[in-house]
Every structure is written in C-alpha cells, then in structure tokens.
Amino acid sequence: xxxxxxxxxxxxxxxxxxATRVFARRGFEGARMDDVALQAxxxxxxxxxxxxxxxxxxxxxxxxxxxxxxxxLSQEMVEEASRSPVNAIKMLIxxxxxxxxxxxxxxxxxxxxxxxxRDKDIAALYREKILDQVENALSILLQEGVRQGVLRQVRAPxxxxxxxxxxxxxxxxxxxxxxxGQAGLSPSVFEEDLLDILLGGLMLEPxx
Amino acid sequence: xxxxxxxxxxxxxxxxxxATRVFARRGFEGARMDDVALQAxxxxxxxxxxxxxxxxxxxxxxxxxxxxxxxxLSQEMVEEASRSPVNAIKMLIxxxxxxxxxxxxxxxxxxxxxxxxRDKDIAALYREKILDQVENALSILLQEGVRQGVLRQVRAPxxxxxxxxxxxxxxxxxxxxxxxGQAGLSPSVFEEDLLDILLGGLMLEPxx
DNA sequence: TGTAACTAACTGACTGGTCAGTTATTAATA
DNA sequence: TATTAATAACTGACCAGTCAGTTAGTTACA
Numbered sequence: 001x002x003x004x005x006x007x008x009x010x011x012x013x014x015x016x017x018x019a020t021r022v023f024a025r026r027g028f029e030g031a032r033m034d035d036v037a038l039q040a041x042x043x044x045x046x047x048x049x050x051x052x053x054x055x056x057x058x059x060x061x062x063x064x065x066x067x068x069x070x071x072x073l074s075q076e077m078v079e080e081a082s083r084s085p086v087n088a089i090k091m092l093i094x095x096x097x098x099x100x101x102x103x104x105x106x107x108x109x110x111x112x113x114x115x116x117x118r119d120k121d122i123a124a125l126y127r128e129k130i131l132d133q134v135e136n137a138l139s140i141l142l143q144e145g146v147r148q149g150v151l152r153q154v155r156a157p158x159x160x161x162x163x164x165x166x167x168x169x170x171x172x173x174x175x176x177x178x179x180x181g182q183a184g185l186s187p188s189v190f191e192e193d194l195l196d197i198l199l200g201g202l203m204l205e206p207x208x
Numbered sequence: 209x210x211x212x213x214x215x216x217x218x219x220x221x222x223x224x225x226x227a228t229r230v231f232a233r234r235g236f237e238g239a240r241m242d243d244v245a246l247q248a249x250x251x252x253x254x255x256x257x258x259x260x261x262x263x264x265x266x267x268x269x270x271x272x273x274x275x276x277x278x279x280x281l282s283q284e285m286v287e288e289a290s291r292s293p294v295n296a297i298k299m300l301i302x303x304x305x306x307x308x309x310x311x312x313x314x315x316x317x318x319x320x321x322x323x324x325x326r327d328k329d330i331a332a333l334y335r336e337k338i339l340d341q342v343e344n345a346l347s348i349l350l351q352e353g354v355r356q357g358v359l360r361q362v363r364a365p366x367x368x369x370x371x372x373x374x375x376x377x378x379x380x381x382x383x384x385x386x387x388x389g390q391a392g393l394s395p396s397v398f399e400e401d402l403l404d405i406l407l408g409g410l411m412l413e414p415x416x
Numbered sequence: 417t418g419t420a421a422c423t424a425a426c427t428g429a430c431t432g433g434t435c436a437g438t439t440a441t442t443a444a445t446a
Numbered sequence: 447t448a449t450t451a452a453t454a455a456c457t458g459a460c461c462a463g464t465c466a467g468t469t470a471g472t473t474a475c476a
C-alpha cells in the first residue's frame with residue numbers, strides 16, 4: 001500500500017515503530033535512515049517532514065516509551081500494597097516477568113541499555129523517567145511491609161537491584177544472549193523459582 | 209614518550225586497553241580508529257600493523273577478557289563448595305560485587321552488553337565463554353547445597369538470574385545510570401542486604 | 417458533473433563531511 | 447646497511463540531511 005493512501009496522522013507512530021525496530025537491531029549509530037524509511041514504508045525525505053533529525057527520532061522513542069511505562073505500574077498495585085505488601089510484590093514480579101519475556105516490549109529497554117553507555121543524556125532520561133519510578137514504587141511497598149512486620153528491613157536501592165536485576169537478566173538471556181536450539185526458561189517456571197528465592201530465601205534453615 | 213621508545217612487544221595489550229576505553233565510551237560503531245590510536249599513543253596506520261581491522265580489535269578485546277575471567281572464578285571457591293555451599297555463595301557474591309563496583313573492570317561487560325544487542329556473534333561468544341561458565345559454577349554449588357539439605361531446590365537458570373541479575377543491575381546503576389551529585393550504594397552495604405535477601409528471603413515469617 | 421487551481425504528502429538524486437583502511441615515506445636500531 | 451616500527455597523507459565507500467520536482471487528493475466554480 002502506497003504511503004499516500006494511508007492515514008497521514010498515524011505517520012509519527014508508524015515511523016517511531018519502524019525506528020525502534022531498526023535502532024534495536026543495528027544500534028543507533030549503525031542504523032541507516034534509509035532503512036528506517038523502508039521499514040516505515042516511506043522515503044527518507046518524508047521522515048524529515050515528521051522528525052527533524054536522527055537524534056530527534058531516538059528522543060521521541062524514549063519519551064513515548066516512558067509515557068507508556070508510567071501506565072504499566074498500575075494503580076491497582078499501589079492499592080494492594082497497603083493491604084498485603086507481599087501480594088503486591090508477587091503481582092509486581094509476575095507482571096514484570098511477563099513484560100521481560102516479550103521480545104517486542106523489551107525492544108526499547110534493550111535499545112536504551114545499549115545507547116545509555118555512550119550517551120549521558122539518554123542515561124539520565126531513563127534514570128529519571130523509568131528507574132526512579134521503579135525505585136519509588138518498591139520503596140513504598142517495602143516501607144509498608146516493614147511497618148506491618150512482614151518484610152525484612154533492607155535499603156531500597158538494594159531491593160531495586162535484587163528485584164529488577166533478575167528481570168534484566170531474564171530479558172538478556174531470553175532475547176540477547178540466546179542459547180540457540182534450546183528452549184529458554186519459561187516465564188511461569190522462572191516466576192515460581194524467583195518468588196521462592198526472593199520471598200523465602202535460598203537457605204532452607206536460615207541461621208542469620 | 210615517543211612511540212618508538214616504548215617496548216614494541218607490549219603494543220598489542222596497550223592497543224587493546226586503549227580500544228576498550230574508546231569503544232566503551234563511544235560504542236563500537238561510534239568509536240573512531242584515530243581516537244584509539246591517539247589513546248594508544250600511536251598513529252592510526254600503526255594499529256593496522258597489530259590488528260587487521262576494527263572488528264578484529266573488538267574480537268581480541270572479548271577474547272582477552274574471557275581468558276582473564278576464567279581465572280576469576282577461582283579454584284578456591286570450587287573447593288569451598290563441597291565444604292559449605294552457603295559459604296561459597298557468600299564468597300562468590302562478595303567477589304562479584306567487588307568486580308561490579310569497579311568502573312575499569314566493568315568496561316568490557318558494559319561494552320559487550322551494548323554490542324551483543326546488534327551482533328549475534330558477540331552475543332554467542334560471551335554466552336559461551338562467560339555466561340555458561342557462571343551457570344555451570346552456580347549449578348555445581350546448587351547441586352551440592354541441595355544434596356547437603358541446606359539449599360532450596362530451584363532450577364539453575366533461575367538461580368543465575370537471581371544472583372547475576374543483581375550484579376548487572378548494580379553495575380548499571382553504579383556506572384551507567386548514575387544519579388549525579390549523589391553517592392551510589394556502597395558495595396559493603398549492598399553485600400549485606402543482598403545476602404539477607406537471597407539467603408534468608410524477604411519475608412520475615414515465610415509461609416510458603 | 418467536469419475541470420481548473422491549489423496544496424499536503426511524498427520522492428529520490430545529490431552534497432558535504434566522515435572515517436576505515438592503504439600506501440609512500442621517514443625514523444630508529446641492530 | 448638491512449630490517450623493523452611508525453607516520454602522515456591519501457582514497458573510496460558510506461550516509462545524514464537537503465531540496466527541486468512529482469503525485470494524489472481537495473476545494474472552487476461554471
């Protein structure tokens with residue numbers, strides 16, 4: 001279907017989708033605007049009618065993702081926190097594993113991880129828009145759990161590492177460092193094990 | 209000091225050190241061979257006397273790191289495994305946190321994470337040379353712990369995610385997504401918390 | 417209804433700059 | 447002097463961004 005026959009008002013989102021795929025595959029530097037255009041079903045020139053530069057495209061991808069992410073940390077979970085922090089953590093982990101297991105949803109986080117290494121601005125943007133949000137949510141859960149006497153008292157930054165870390169690792173092992181010809185760890189099995197470890201601990205008879 | 213007055217036999221390592229810094233800072237695609245040469249105190253042409261291409265430089269960086277890494281998973285730890293798997297895990301985590309906290313040592317893992325996204329070969333190399341090694345070591349620890357009745361029975365891939373994940377996250381938060389003007393989480397504090405969580409569990413009165 | 421005028425959306429050839437890799441030459445040393 | 451190490455100037459491919467021109471769709475009017 002030719003470009004002019006599709007709805008022009010959808011063009012920015014179409015272009016961002018295309019750019020996300022291409023950037024994730026080739027990296028920002030390695031991606032060519034011609035490839036983005038091809039993916040979007042447009043000519044390169046047309047891209048510049050909607051975005052002023054390659055960098056602007058990257059910024060827009062991140063901003064769009066950050067906005068969407070905000071909606072993922074649902075209100076529902078925050079409410080559950082006051083009732084049962086442990087249940088809220090279970091919900092959070094289950095949902096996060098679902099997201100981390102999806103190759104499409106993880107495109108942007110993977111892209112960000114790669115680009116943040118060389119671009120302080122992107123790192124700062126992601127830090128503020130996503131990571132701080134996660135730390136904040138976990139901090140509330142933790143505080144409530146400690147108050148109710150059901151959770152161990154640890155520092156929030158440690159908790160972020162202990163919970164978000166396994167998610168990142170799962171994402172990397174599932175979509176980047178793939179063992180080919182071998183089925184990855186299934187989300188439900190991982191969920192079961194991770195809840196055992198994080199909630200109950202690795203040791204069977206804790207002595208600490 | 210002029211290039212010709214230094215020892216030529218050290219040149220390959222010097223070049224790899226320089227390339228590691230430049231690649232980690234700019235990314236592989238974004239790095240310029242002129243910058244690598246400048247860092248190494250050489251001209252660009254001289255680089256090509258030691259490495260046949262930019263890609264060869266990257267491969268050599270990874271191979272050298274993989275070789276060094278093998279020595280880090282010390283024999284000592286494997287021996288401790290049979291005596292006390294729990295202690296061995298404590299040692300492993302303490303050492304890994306030390307490594308993950310060091311901005312120089314983490315240069316290569318950070319570089320790899322960025323490049324593996326767009327290069328299947330690099331991903332496969334790192335998977336085989338590093339990640340499988342880690343999984344193997346943890347698997348042995350786990351097996352022994354379960355046999356002795358001190359560790360919970362979980363799948364090895366889940367354990368890799370639960371233990372290596374927080375390390376990666378710590379590395380990312382310490383060296384990539386840095387909150388500026390704010391001191392990061394200290395390694396010793398993180399170690400204390402992570403051992404509490406992983407070994408004893410988040411819940412104070414486990415019901416599972 | 418048919419057609420002429422208009423315009424938003426798009427195209428693809430082109431340009432200027434960048435950079436991996438090469439080569440002709442020079443310096444150091446045995 | 448012969449050999450090894452290194453340089454600096456160069457080449458050619460590549461690509462972000464530009465722009466003159468095209469196309470498809472819309473409005474105005476007889």
